[in-house]
Amino acid sequence: MSPYANAALNAGTPVEGNPRRTEAWALTEAGRRMALAARGSDLNAMREVLRLNWRLWTIFQADLTLALETPEGAEPVTPSDVTLNMLTLCQFVDKQTVAALGDPSPETMQVLIDINREIAAGLLESLTKEERGEGTAALAEGQPAQVSAYG
Secondary structure (H helix, E strand, O other), rough: OHHHHHHHHHOOOOOOEEEEEEEHHHHHHHHHHHHHHHOOOOOHHHHHHHHHHHHHHHHHHHHHHHHHHHOOOOOOOOOHHHHHHHHHHHHHHHHHHHHHHHHOOOOHHHHHHHHHHHHHHHHHHEEEEEEEOHHHHHHHOOOOOOOOOOO
16 A cells, blocks of 8 residues: 555644644645645646645744744754654745646646655655654654644
8 A cells, every 4th residue: 555545644623732644634635635626637636736835834833943943031942853844844845835836738747646645655654653652762862753733
């Protein structure tokens, strides 16, 4: 089974108090909607789902950026590699979305669909590992056990 199919099956619906599952669901749902719109020929529908996905990624970017802000008088926050990689990915999604909005087609949307699918699958995999107790050692050592905008 593909990682996206797995993510779609496991994402279910958002769960209150579980940001990673909610993020996985949102990414899966946005990817599903983009894939559905990409199969049609309605440019307005394609642009609508592209804007929806862009808003989602803007939320991720804002949350990651806010987490890096240092309160006055506090020691500066050093971002993790995961945070920096996610911020870089957010910038890529911004650029890819602008390009896709200018030329909405299945080809221009596929990159965004694939990114959503892969990140959702990774979030769900980290949840599964954590539920099995495999992520606790990494957390105890201060290493990120997930790729989540909410840490």
